[in-house]
Amino acid sequence: MGKYETQDEILAALAAPFAPKDIEWRIQSSGMSERNGQQQPWARVLAYVNARAIRRRLNEVLGPAGWQTTHFAVGDRIGCAIGVKLDSEWVWKSDGAGDTQFESDKGAFTSAFKRAAYSWTIGEYLYDLPVGWAQFHNDGEYRDEIKARGQQRGTWYRWSPPKLPSWALPREHQQESANVSTESSQERKPKSERGRKLANSAYRELNQATNTGLMTQSESKQWWDTILDCVDNDETLEGTYEALMELIGARSNDRGMSE
Numbered sequence: 001m002g003k004y005e006t007q008d009e010i011l012a013a014l015a016a017p018f019a020p021k022d023i024e025w026r027i028q029s030s031g032m033s034e035r036n037g038q039q040q041p042w043a044r045v046l047a048y049v050n051a052r053a054i055r056r057r058l059n060e061v062l063g064p065a066g067w068q069t070t071h072f073a074v075g076d077r078i079g080c081a082i083g084v085k086l087d088s089e090w091v092w093k094s095d096g097a098g099d100t101q102f103e104s105d106k107g108a109f110t111s112a113f114k115r116a117a118y119s120w121t122i123g124e125y126l127y128d129l130p131v132g133w134a135q136f137h138n139d140g141e142y143r144d145e146i147k148a149r150g151q152q153r154g155t156w157y158r159w160s161p162p163k164l165p166s167w168a169l170p171r172e173h174q175q176e177s178a179n180v181s182t183e184s185s186q187e188r189k190p191k192s193e194r195g196r197k198l199a200n201s202a203y204r205e206l207n208q209a210t211n212t213g214l215m216t217q218s219e220s221k222q223w224w225d226t227i228l229d230c231v232d233n234d235e236t237l238e239g240t241y242e243a244l245m246e247l248i249g250a251r252s253n254d255r256g257m258s259e
Contacts, residue, residue, distance in 0.1 A: 047161065057122055071113075214251045
């Protein structure tokens with residue numbers, strides 16, 4: 001039996017953030033963009049919890065006998081259901097993975113297991129993370145091939161994931177994250193309240209423009225870098241923000257006229 005007794009305690013413990021070592025990252029989309037006269041890589045990345053950490057979380061919260069899984073086929077897809085014992089009754093939640101033609105059998109089973117865990121809110125908070133961008137440098141934790149549009153072959157780059165915000169970390173890691181964030185990004189953080197509001201608003205607008213197809217991810221990344229480059233000067237930041245909003249507004253109007 002686990003150390004949590006009530007349903008509220010169990011569900012809260014299952015949903016709690018994981019330590020950074022339990023989080024893995026993959027590139028969702030990537031490309032090359034010109035910056036300062038040179039082609040530079042960019043990549044939008046996604047975070048997910050690895051399967052070992054999920055099993056460990058289930059064991060810690062429920063005990064080895066307090067949960068179970070079953071896998072099943074749905075056409076060419078693999079599904080997984082996780083059963084949790086709550087108040088002496090088994091409660092099941094399920095989800096599925098991708099087409100097994102594109103994944104190994106082991107990969108499909110693992111993917112289905114992780115998706116079913118999200119149904120129990122295990123790692124679900126990662127869906128609320130802001131858009132994450134890879135940080136490219138020679139000592140990066142990951143290595144991927146980045147291609148420019150239309151290229152058959154690209155260049156391999158090493159990259160590291162973005163830092164997780166404090167709300168996405170266990171309590172014992174939150175102060176450490178705050179210290180690292182302060183040291184690494186102090187020079188690119190708006191100094192005034194006005195600057196912070198403009199930067200936050202620009203971030204939301206860029207995210208929305210990318211998600212709605214008004215702006216490519218490469219273009220969105222260039223604009224965000226431009227915003228960060230002028231955070232020390234509110235007037236410059238405001239002018240850049242206004243130019244961004246004019247561009248988004250014009251593209252939105254053009255789309256409306258064409259529909």
